[in-house]
Amino acid sequence: MEAILTYDIAFTIARAIAYAMMRYNREIVETSGTEGGVIDAPFQIVPVPADAAQACFVGAALQVYWARMAALLDPATVVPVEPAGSCPVCGSPAVASVVYAEGSLQGVRFLCCPLCASEWHCVRIKCANCQSTKGIAYHHIPEQPAVKAETCDECGTYTKILYKDKDPDGEPFADDLATLGLDVLVGEAGWARATPHPFLAPATG
Numbered sequence: 001m002e003a004i005l006t007y008d009i010a011f012t013i014a015r016a017i018a019y020a021m022m023r024y025n026r027e028i029v030e031t032s033g034t035e036g037g038v039i040d041a042p043f044q045i046v047p048v049p050a051d052a053a054q055a056c057f058v059g060a061a062l063q064v065y066w067a068r069m070a071a072l073l074d075p076a077t078v079v080p081v082e083p084a085g086s087c088p089v090c091g092s093p094a095v096a097s098v099v100y101a102e103g104s105l106q107g108v109r110f111l112c113c114p115l116c117a118s119e120w121h122c123v124r125i126k127c128a129n130c131q132s133t134k135g136i137a138y139h140h141i142p143e144q145p146a147v148k149a150e151t152c153d154e155c156g157t158y159t160k161i162l163y164k165d166k167d168p169d170g171e172p173f174a175d176d177l178a179t180l181g182l183d184v185l186v187g188e189a190g191w192a193r194a195t196p197h198p199f200l201a202p203a204t205g
């Protein structure tokens with residue numbers, strides 16, 4: 001018999017995983033003191049070596065569930081949260097950012113949520129992690145000019161930026177993953193990712 005995975009089945013599976021993760025996450029949230037957004041479920045990546053191979057599948061399932069939940073919200077209920085680098089919908093830290101190229105959004109930067117796919121405004125030349133406007137620099141590799149790493153000397157982290165004028169079809173979450181060479185470049189220069197990519201949960205030990 002042919003197995004067919006419909007969206008409803010995928011959503012049900014994703015919801016079950018999300019509920020399990022929320023119960024697990026609750027302890028982390030309470031101990032970390034992280035402020036949540038509207039849905040109030042900050043996405044924490046806790047590397048467990050034995051589960052590393054499954055991490056990307058769990059992350060993908062969680063995205064299905066939270067993106068659906070975020071889409072059901074009334075936009076009027078979504079307000080900025082602190083710290084400013086946190087998703088106003090679910091409280092997750094921004095994983096990447098994008099600068100749009102068309103219409104009224106031309107040149108405007110948005111931070112991107114790794115969990116619910118929401119995007120929220122953040123001015124340019126400002127660290128998404130610590131909000132510093134000092135010690136900001138940009139790095140890229142010549143073969144992939146549409147994505148730059150914005151490094152911050154104040155907190156020692158970086159967040160990538162996808163420039164839509166250079167790649168109109170680019171997608172910040174996917175292109176973050178597709179530019180691992182840039183991670184190596186800035187990592188070797190001493191900066192750390194502000195937020196790990198959920199499909200590349202870091203190993204421990």
Ligand SMILES: [Zn+2]
Pocket residue numbers: 087088089090091092113114115116117118
């Ligand atoms: Zn979110």
Ligand SMILES: [Zn+2]
Pocket residue numbers: 127128129130131132152153154155156157
């Ligand atoms: Zn910073």
